[in-house]
Amino acid sequence: MINAKETTEVLIVGGGLTGLATAVFLGELGVRSLLVDRHAGASIQGRARGINQRTMELYRAVGLEDDIRAAGRPFADDWGVARCETLAGEWHWLFADDAPKAWPELSPSEFCQADQSAIEPILIAAGRARGTTYRFGTELVSLTQDDERATAVLRDLATGTTSTVEARYVVAADGQRSPIRERLGIQRIGPGVVQHCASIVFRADLAAYVPRRALFWIIANDAVGAGLVTTAEPDRWSLNVAYDPAAGQSLEDFTTQRAIAAVRSAVGVPDLTVEIEDVAGWQQTIGLADRYRDGRVFLAGDAAHTWPPAGAMGANTGVQDGHNLAWKLAGVLRGWAGTGLLDSYEVERRTVAAELSDLIVNRQLKRVGATIEDDTTDDQLWTLGQRYRSDAVASADHTTVFGNTLERSVRAGCRAPHVWIDDRISTHDLFGRGYVLLAPTDPQPWLDAIHWVQPKLPVEAYRIGAEPAWSSYGPAPRVSLIRPDGYVAWTGTDPDNLADAVPSLLALDE
Numbered sequence: 001m002i003n004a005k006e007t008t009e010v011l012i013v014g015g016g017l018t019g020l021a022t023a024v025f026l027g028e029l030g031v032r033s034l035l036v037d038r039h040a041g042a043s044i045q046g047r048a049r050g051i052n053q054r055t056m057e058l059y060r061a062v063g064l065e066d067d068i069r070a071a072g073r074p075f076a077d078d079w080g081v082a083r084c085e086t087l088a089g090e091w092h093w094l095f096a097d098d099a100p101k102a103w104p105e106l107s108p109s110e111f112c113q114a115d116q117s118a119i120e121p122i123l124i125a126a127g128r129a130r131g132t133t134y135r136f137g138t139e140l141v142s143l144t145q146d147d148e149r150a151t152a153v154l155r156d157l158a159t160g161t162t163s164t165v166e167a168r169y170v171v172a173a174d175g176q177r178s179p180i181r182e183r184l185g186i187q188r189i190g191p192g193v194v195q196h197c198a199s200i201v202f203r204a205d206l207a208a209y210v211p212r213r214a215l216f217w218i219i220a221n222d223a224v225g226a227g228l229v230t231t232a233e234p235d236r237w238s239l240n241v242a243y244d245p246a247a248g249q250s251l252e253d254f255t256t257q258r259a260i261a262a263v264r265s266a267v268g269v270p271d272l273t274v275e276i277e278d279v280a281g282w283q284q285t286i287g288l289a290d291r292y293r294d295g296r297v298f299l300a301g302d303a304a305h306t307w308p309p310a311g312a313m314g315a316n317t318g319v320q321d322g323h324n325l326a327w328k329l330a331g332v333l334r335g336w337a338g339t340g341l342l343d344s345y346e347v348e349r350r351t352v353a354a355e356l357s358d359l360i361v362n363r364q365l366k367r368v369g370a371t372i373e374d375d376t377t378d379d380q381l382w383t384l385g386q387r388y389r390s391d392a393v394a395s396a397d398h399t400t401v402f403g404n405t406l407e408r409s410v411r412a413g414c415r416a417p418h419v420w421i422d423d424r425i426s427t428h429d430l431f432g433r434g435y436v437l438l439a440p441t442d443p444q445p446w447l448d449a450i451h452w453v454q455p456k457l458p459v460e461a462y463r464i465g466a467e468p469a470w471s472s473y474g475p476a477p478r479v480s481l482i483r484p485d486g487y488v489a490w491t492g493t494d495p496d497n498l499a500d501a502v503p504s505l506l507a508l509d510e
Helices: 017-028 053-061 065-071 116-129 179-183 256-267 314-333 339-368 379-384 444-453 468-473 495-505
Strands: 006-013 033-037 081-084 092-095 133-136 138-145 150-156 162-172 188-203 216-221 225-233 236-243 275-289 297-299 435-439 459-463 479-482 488-492
Touching: 006 017, 006 150, 006 314, 017 033, 017 053, 017 116, 017 314, 033 138, 053 065, 053 314, 053 379, 065 116, 116 133, 138 162, 138 179, 162 179, 162 314, 179 297, 188 256, 216 256, 225 256, 236 256, 256 275, 275 339, 314 339, 435 444, 444 459, 444 495, 479 495, 488 495
Parallel strands: 006 033, 006 162, 033 133, 081 216, 162 297, 435 459
Antiparallel strands: 081 092, 138 150, 150 162, 188 236, 188 275, 216 225, 225 236, 435 479, 479 488
């Protein structure tokens, strides 16, 4: 049976962190979305726990930082990464628990550990409060598009009922295997699947073998091969073990007894009491979509890029993809930007993903290699130092995604510096709802220049102080125009130059 056709501004396919966060970001900007996912609900598998400072800034901008921090309290004492043959043996720290989670001079937010299964309900509630409609247990049957709309046929997996949805745009956040990417004929560059893994969720009392808790432990011994142990909650854990289909191995080999044996080998206690809760398969994949867009369809998250878990950049990059795309879709749908603004999504985010792919693969090789090496990666640079060059940025003077050091001054295409306005409010608390103009003098002439070019543009203006804290925003009369994602779109000293730049920044001259 086919139900009546319905419409939505944006259809999101995929209910993982990327899709759910994108729905929240769209809703915050007043854009209606429909999210569909074939799964009935959240998995109990503990995944994507590390939420970096940049992603927390985005959650902070939509009022979710405190809720997400609360969800991470069970893991507040988990910090550091260790390598060992077994948990009961000697640990070698790749980085220890004295590494700071907060960078108060760089960001108002701090690194947070909160399990994906705890974050997803928070995002769903936030999206629903902002007008998102959710349909779980629903799969995409077909997707077509023309110059005006995309048309999707959906099937309710419980009833078999199909329905048709017309959307202005589609976000494909449907995972690393991405049926949408495959249907569109978008190729994925890279070696593809490099490892098949079984994720074993178990309960056991490990207090005698874990005197202090880490983010995760890399286990390397003959019985396990290379495994990864993470915490889920007190006395609840996850062990990831690789298997090789080319050698005739499969996920089905991981019976309850096999899973118990793997856990005991990882812990190093042959008679450990273990209760297996779940075993699920996943693939460690390295790949980058050769394009992020096909007409009205945009890839985001694992559908666009996948790599090993080193650095916790997978889900973080996906959420940041969704934010970058959401404000641009809002601009086009609300009429203050031209459709050409959407081209900058691929230019900006795919360039970042391409650079991260090499860095993350190298980091993973260090972590699981035969010799123990200190991880010398600059996490501050990875997290806050991503730079853009696109038509949505005026006169960016850099040529690479990352510089040698983290940029702490106002530069076009870079994340705007964090400055504490008072003990609680950061410059980044001003960003997210539209463009922001920061001026050391009366901002009205600058507002007039922008209004003259695009009256619909949502922009707020603030006069900044002359205190030393504001030195990163440059000496007077330098003015900065900040995008909704907290990146510098333009900086200069002449309102007329800003007026000249705006048509290109918003793709109004297409």
